[in-house]
Amino acid sequence: MAARPRDSAPSPARRCPACRAPTLRQLVGNRAALTVTADLTPLTPEQQNAVREPNRLIWCLRTNQLGIRRLVWLDAWHPPDCPHDHVTDHICPPDPTTLF
Ligand SMILES: [Zn+2]
Numbered sequence: 404m405a406a407r408p409r410d411s412a413p414s415p416a417r418r419c420p421a422c423r424a425p426t427l428r429q430l431v432g433n434r435a436a437l438t439v440t441a442d443l444t445p446l447t448p449e450q451q452n453a454v455r456e457p458n459r460l461i462w463c464l465r466t467n468q469l470g471i472r473r474l475v476w477l478d479a480w481h482p483p484d485c486p487h488d489h490v491t492d493h494i495c496p497p498d499p500t501t502l503f
């Protein structure tokens with residue numbers, strides 16, 4: 404039997420090697436395939452507005468019947484009352500021990 408294509412294989416949640424935050428790393432296909440490392444902490448609508456900027460995308464986090472999580476591109480017609488969790492690209496929080 405043919406193996407499943409690599410980029411549709413389920414991506415297990417894993418921790419950021421730098422800050423240990425739970426993240427989901429996944430190849431998201433849209434106009435161009437993009438490898439995304441997303442936070443697994445859902446954002447409130449206020450937080451989404453606060454973090455939304457050109458270089459930081461918001462993702463819709465869907466979980467299918469098999470418990471496999473998948474990031475979905477938030478396009479312009481994404482419902483504002485979407486029942487799924489919305490997350491954003493993972494950016495390590497500033498480490499207080501590295502401050503001057
Ligand atoms: Zn959504």
Ligand SMILES: [Zn+2]
Nearest residue numbers: 419421422495
């Ligand atoms: Zn991190």
